[in-house]
Amino acid sequence: MNRRVFRLALPGVAVLLAGWSLLAMPGQPALAQQPATEATTPEAAVVKxxxxxxxxxxxTDTPRDYDAWHDTVQKMIDRGARGTPEEFDLVMDYLFQNMTPIDVNHADAETLMAVLHTSQTAADAIVARRTSRPFKDLAxxxxxxPGLDKTLLDAKKRMIFFQ
Known part of the structure; x- marks a missing residue:
């Protein structure tokens, strides 16, 4: 290689090496290598x-039961929705707890706890009371x-049924 070509090539090689060194610096991953922030709450997962x-x-306009939400989320995945398995689990948790209708007179205690955001004691009291006399309405x-969150129940009243 003659000196003239070497002198012209040297700055280009220096720039290339400097760029590579920036990409390889510890603690400074390249943008393409940075992972997307994973949602860690049900609300954040739904938004993401x-x-x-x-x-x-x-x-919010389309309440569904758990199985229907599962089918809907699977269709979203099939159409290209992106998220980690953990994020999809959080999405299902959110949909089940917040967008699922519930029949208070027939749901099991675990479902009452999840959907009504109530304690085991309150859920057991609902099951015990409805055995002798089903509830007529939210009031x-x-x-x-005792111990039910009236504000939460009022916010979810369109999804709470008594059959």
Whole structure:
């Protein structure tokens, strides 16, 4: 290689090496290597996984039972929804706990706890009371069972049924 070519190539090689050294610096991963922030709460997972494709009103306007939500989330995955398995589990937790209708007179204690966000004691009291006399409405439920969050029940009243 003659000196002229070497002198012209040297700055290019220096720039290339400097770029590589920046990419290889510890503690400074390249942008392409940085992992996306993983959602760690059900609410954050719903926003990250669902709201990227559609508005949240679609979710809140369409209450479904657990199996229907499972099918819906699977369709989202099939259509390209992105998230980790843990994030999809959080999405299902959110949908089950917040967007699932519940029949207070027939749901098991575990479902009552999850959907009504109540304690084991309150859920057991609901099951025991409805055995002798089913609840007629939300007002009767609130009156008969101490410890229920009335604000939460009022917010979810369109999804609480008594059959």
């Amino acid at each position: 996984v669902c709201a990227g494709c559609h508005g949240m009103q679609l979710v 009767e439920l609130e009156k008969a069972i």
